[in-house]
Amino acid sequence: MSRERSKTTDSVLAILRRHRRPVSAYDVLGELQDTNPKIAPPTIYRALAALMDKGLVRRVESLNAFMACKGRNRRHHTSIMSICDDCGAVEESIAPDLVEDLSVVIGKSGFEPTRHVIEVHGVCASCGAGRMPA
Amino acid sequence: MSRERSKTTDSVLAILRRHRRPVSAYDVLGELQDTNPKIAPPTIYRALAALMDKGLVRRVESLNAFMACKGRNRRHHTSIMSICDDCGAVEESIAPDLVEDLSVVIGKSGFEPTRHVIEVHGVCASCGAGRMPA
């Protein structure tokens, strides 16, 4: 089995999984402090770093927040985040061909990519459905 | 002519253009305070917001920093940032086809994109050249 995480790290992961959307580090901290009032920011950030190392959690750069990966995406280093600015829902999707194209485009100048941040803001299907037509 | 900016906003743009890489809002603030010690954060953030509205400046989400757009990219809403994690240089490039593909991929689920964040971290050509071969 893979047990190699501290209790705090497990709790952080559990919290991120319960919310199904990005959560700020300080919101996680707040929830943990309900049971353990003495916990402090560095603990959270260390747990988040460990979870990101393992590919279990991603940081959403344009929100300064963190989100548990969906199982089937964990093996991919890069996922595409679709962020609904109306309801806050985030969908994670993968598109290896697109990421490859992107690497090729910017690789032309000799740049060697190590990490891709692809985040698309907009309006999700269910929020868009309730709108006035243009 | 297009004069419709405050003096502060002009200064912020000038500072961002001098640096040819992303600069934090507080670094901009620091430079402005050399001549006007009383200026405060909200002024900077307002100037940055105005410049982003006009497409003259972009925010680099994964660095929490801001950068003046290169002239020929200003008309495009989306540019791809290649960020060298070694020397800090950032290249802005455009790839409308790729952005279109991306919109199509995530549009399949009914998501309507309004803003794309595409930032690639890695090592630029000149930094990569000075490395040990693998």
Added chain:
DNA sequence: GCCAATTGCGTTACAATATAACATTGATTA
């Protein structure tokens, strides 16, 4: 067994980024 050395986590303090809320000023016009 005992003593470094290492490692992980706790804790304190602070740094860096960003915005809310209210005050002032200066232009606009009734």
Added chain:
DNA sequence: TAATCAATGTTATATTGTAACGCAATTGGC
């Protein structure tokens, strides 16, 4: 002139993130 509005200044605070130090548990060598 007085009323209004927009832009900017100002104060204060919120939010996000880290550096640095200390302690306790683990481990590997002797």
